[in-house]
Amino acid sequence: MTERSSLRDRVYETLRRRIVEVELPPGSRLVERDLAAELDVSRIPLREGLRLLAAEGLVVLVPHRGALVAPFTPADVRDLFDVRESLESLAARLTAERRDAAGLARLGERLERARAATRSGDWRAIAEANAGFHVDIVELAANPLLSSLMGPLEARTHWLFRLTAQRDADEQCAEHEELYEAIAARDADRAAALAHRHVASGRATSTELAARWSHPEVDPAEVAARRRRRRPTTPAARGTAS
Numbered sequence: 001m002t003e004r005s006s007l008r009d010r011v012y013e014t015l016r017r018r019i020v021e022v023e024l025p026p027g028s029r030l031v032e033r034d035l036a037a038e039l040d041v042s043r044i045p046l047r048e049g050l051r052l053l054a055a056e057g058l059v060v061l062v063p064h065r066g067a068l069v070a071p072f073t074p075a076d077v078r079d080l081f082d083v084r085e086s087l088e089s090l091a092a093r094l095t096a097e098r099r100d101a102a103g104l105a106r107l108g109e110r111l112e113r114a115r116a117a118t119r120s121g122d123w124r125a126i127a128e129a130n131a132g133f134h135v136d137i138v139e140l141a142a143n144p145l146l147s148s149l150m151g152p153l154e155a156r157t158h159w160l161f162r163l164t165a166q167r168d169a170d171e172q173c174a175e176h177e178e179l180y181e182a183i184a185a186r187d188a189d190r191a192a193a194l195a196h197r198h199v200a201s202g203r204a205t206s207t208e209l210a211a212r213w214s215h216p217e218v219d220p221a222e223v224a225a226r227r228r229r230r231r232p233t234t235p236a237a238r239g240t241a242s
Contacts, residue, residue, distance in 0.1 A: 011049030092195035
């Protein structure tokens with residue numbers, strides 16, 4: 001069981017990273033046979049890893065058909081912003097009230113990594129640093145219930161930051177710096193207002209950018225049904241394969 005759990009976790013972590021980094025774009029088919037061979041695992045830990053990803057909303061499982069990366073429609077992005085605006089403003093308020101020197105230093109280090117990534121134009125590092133800044137604030141709020149509510153959104157939030165990293169890295173850095181200053185000053189009202197404004201300011205642009213990757217017309221069952229189960233054996237069959 002320990003070995004199987006280890007393999008399951010490796011599948012989960014590898015595919016999660018590839019989805020979040022948009023190496024596997026929304027709507028991509030996840031063919032078990034190919035993934036099992038690529039990751040050098042049997043189908044049991046592969047399926048367990050896929051179920052974990054489905055629980056996070058990153059993968060859609062179609063019974064008896066297969067799996068695909070969640071399409072992430074504009075409506076999904078809208079819903080994510082609705083929740084983030086409320087919960088992240090609460091997290092900022094609590095962090096401003098409860099932060100200590102160590103927590104403030106942690107946020108400062110995260111900001112510095114974001115500044116360095118922005119100067120170098122490293123979009124992957126920009127996304128990681130900016131998403132991490134938001135994760136840190138939730139953790140520093142020291143509210144286990146809030147963390148449990150935000151935890152399942154972490155991967156989707158990171159995915160959104162990676163997808164839209166180029167929307168305006170300088171502006172995002174500046175807004176994070178403002179939020180950091182409010183937290184440092186223990187100004188809970190200002191921190192909450194800035195967090196809400198910061199999340200809301202990215203809604204329109206992020207929805208527009210995400211729409212380029214989303215597949216509102218995707219029917220998961222139809223996509224999964226198109227998996228190639230047999231290799232064509234003749235030129236005629238090869239020409240008609242779908």
